[in-house]
Amino acid sequence: MQPATIELKDVTKIYRMGNIEVGALRDVSVSIEAVEMVAIIVASYSGKSTMMNILGCLDVPTSGEYLLEGENVGQLGDDRLAEIRNRKIGFVFQTYNLLPRLTALANVELPLLYGNGHNRRRRAMTALSRVGLADRVGHRPTELSGGQQQRVGIARALVKEPSIVLADEPTGNLDSQSTEEVMAILQDLNQREGLTVIIVTHEPDIAAATRRVITMLDGRVVDDRTVE
Amino acid sequence: MNPIVTFRISLASLGANKLRSGLTLLGIVIGVSAVISLMAIGQGVQQSITSRIESLGTNLLFVQPGxxxxxxxxxxxxxxxxxxxxxxxxxxxxxxxxxxxxxxxxxxxxxxxxxxxxxxxxxxxxxxxxxxxxxxxxxxxxxxxxxxxxxxxxxxxxxxxxxxxxxxxxxxxxxxxxxxxxxxxxxxxxxxxxxxxxxxxxxxxxxxxxxxxxxxxxxxxxxxxxxxxxxxxxxxxxxxxxxxxxxxxxxxxxxxxxxxxxxxDFIITNQQDTIETLQETTNTFVVFLGAIAGISLLVGGIGIMNIMLVSVTERTREIGIRKAMGAKRRDILVQFMSEATLLSLGGGAFGVLLGATIAQLLNGRPLLGNSPMETSFSWDIALLALGVSAAIGLFFGIYPAMRAASLHPIEALRYE
Structure with missing residues (x-):
């Protein structure tokens, strides 16, 4: 048994909107092992992005503990969180979040600018080849199709060789063929390269591609099943 | 981030809005060239007055009735x-x-x-x-x-x-x-x-x-x-x-x-005293000219701050993406500061060139009365102007850069 990569213990996140307190997460306890591929299905929009922000170390829980590879990241400062995002987590966004001014290659190089960044060009090339876009390195995002843009996004998530790929609705803006391509790449990363892949989504269809499915409703975990 | 990468990113960001960057640069160019050329004119006037008095002979005493x-x-x-x-x-x-x-x-x-x-x-x-x-x-x-x-x-x-x-x-x-x-x-x-x-x-x-x-x-x-x-x-x-x-x-x-x-019942003045008094007077004049030009440099600096604030707002999403990818506060701060400084320093460099050219063109031309004016371009003024424009970039760049650096990654990513 490998150690848990991600362990949430009674995590609660409360937002204050004016005088009203909104509980986006309530006592969520989830444990995700290394080399798992997990879909977290969250019905509400706010719950989904909160789950994504907490898991991705973009935000810290109001109460409860978040252990990432054994390290409690719940109480860390902004700069330490930035370091952890840089080293351990690769983000894949629904809207790709590529910088429109930069070429595909420069976009993939972005995480290498921060922290340890030698051999940037070669490492970015390798990551782009990995998603099958070696011939598109000089193109800007506007010159690429949606599927190609998302593959650039995945290459950017991979370039730092993180242990976790965190995908937020990665196929939400894609047609069915591109969706298949993207999901195939994510499955491949999990099975062949041993990356922990977490997909946060509100579409149950996506869950078909993963072995484990966690379902959340109103900020609580209501179902957690693993298909054997 | 290493300085060369920072410099390249800043240059690319400024290059993405060439007209806007150019106009902002122009504010500094005008300010610095005004400082350089006006100081050159002032110093030239000072030198010609001094040399004219010295041509009367510095070994003279004037006795006047008191x-x-x-x-x-x-x-x-x-x-x-x-x-x-x-x-x-x-x-x-x-x-x-x-x-x-x-x-x-x-x-x-x-x-x-x-x-x-x-x-x-x-x-x-x-x-x-x-x-x-x-x-x-x-x-x-x-x-x-x-x-x-x-x-x-x-x-x-x-x-x-x-x-x-x-x-x-x-x-x-x-x-x-x-x-x-x-x-x-x-x-x-x-x-x-x-x-x-x-x-x-x-x-x-x-x-x-x-x-x-x-x-x-x-x-x-x-x-x-x-x-x-x-x-x-x-x-x-x-x-x-x-x-x-x-x-x-x-x-x-x-x-x-x-x-x-x-x-x-008489007053003795010596030529050297006269020169010194006059130099004090003309120094005031030169400083006054410099101060007027300095105001336009200040206006240029405010232009930089304005454009940097617009830029931070426009690039909120970019800042969010960079932060999600692991950029720290300092990385963002340094990036925006270097953009502001690049603008002001670039403007300063062009301004020195333009100012020196204007000083050179005015040299020997009759401007006041009919005697030719001697302008004198000095490197220390040029270096000072460059230093001041760099300082202006840093000063007016710090507030926008701090705003950028303190953006929360989640809100920045959500920004449309």
Missing amino acids: ESVQQGGLGGGAGSASTLTLEDAYALEDPVFAPAVKAVAPEIRANGQVTAGRNNTFAQVIGVTPEYTEVRNAPIEGGEFISQGHLNNYSQVAVLGSTIKETLFANRDPVGQPIRINGRQFEVIGTLESKGGGFFGSQDNQILVPITTAYYRVSSQRTTHGEVSVDSINVQMPDIGVMDEGMMQVATVLRLRHHITGED
Whole structure:
């Protein structure tokens, strides 16, 4: 048994909107092992992005503990969180979040600018080849199709060789063929390269591609099943 | 992030909005070039004033009448009788009491209407002795200078400054021609070399006549004792080293002659003091010019701040993405600071080039009056301007950069 990569213990996140307190997460306890591929299905929009922000170390829980590879990241400062995002987590966004001014290659190089960044060009090339876009390195995002843009996004998530790929609705803006391509790449990363892949989504269809499915409703975990 | 990468990212970001960056740059270019060219003009004016005064000779003392206590306590204003006399001037040549004095040139000044044929003009008529040409460094261009014989005979002869000569005689040779000064006929015996416009009225607009003639025929001021009074005495020393000594001797001689026990009734100024006073004045002028130009530099700086604030708002999402990818506060801060500094420093560099070019173009051109202006471009001003523009970039860049750095990654990512 490998150690848990991600362990949430009674995590609660409360937002204050004016005088009203909104509980986006309530006592969520989830444990995700290394080399798992997990879909977290969250019905509400706010719950989904909160789950994504907490898991991705973009935000810290109001109460409860978040252990990432054994390290409690719940109480860390902004700069330490930035370091952890840089080293351990690769983000894949629904809207790709590529910088429109930069070429595909420069976009993939972005995480290498921060922290340890030698051999940037070669490492970015390798990551782009990995998603099958070696011939598109000089193109800007506007010159690429949606599927190609998302593959650039995945290459950017991979370039730092993180242990976790965190995908937020990665196929939400894609047609069915591109969706298949993207999901195939994510499955491949999990099975062949041993990356922990977490997909946060509100579409149950996506869950078909993963072995484990966690379902959340109103900020609580209501179902957690693993298909054997 | 290493500095080269930061520099490349900043350059690319500025390049993405070429027109906007260019216009912002222009604000600094105008400010810096204004500072450089105005300072160059100011320094040039200062240098030409100093060198013009120095051309009169720095080894000169001027003795002028001061407050006249012998006249019932009334101040000796313009037109009142002077306390200095021709005899005082001759006494200063005494080798026993004033050994440091090399030569003495007393002056009587009056204004006169001067006519030659149909031309007439208004000029300063100065009564002088033969020593004047050497002491005041006023060389003869044509003809001859006033001699001791002219003084002894009260000769009605005149030496013309170059402006007077042109006004009255145009291109003709005036030597030997008759002119009238306040209705009296004089003969022109020589002309002076042009010295350019002086700071206290042009030396070229003067007519020199023998001092005795000036006294008896033009001016005729007397002291209360009936002696020939003079308006000032120029005292020349052999070199600058004996100035203080000479000043003491001159003062002693005059005090003895005037029986002074209390306050002096004359004022001795030396050329170096005059230069220093003037330099203080022109320094103020240069600083004033610089300050005006500095204001435009400040406006340029505010332009940078404005554009950087717009840029931070526009690029909120980019900042969010960079932060999600692991950029720390400092990384974002440094990036925006370097963009602002690049703008201001680039503007500074162009401004120095433009300012130096303007200074060079203005060099030797007549701007004020008819004397050519000398501009002087100096590297220390250029370096200072570059330093100031860099500082402006840092100062006006820090607030927008801090706003960018303090954006929360989640809100920045959500920003549309």
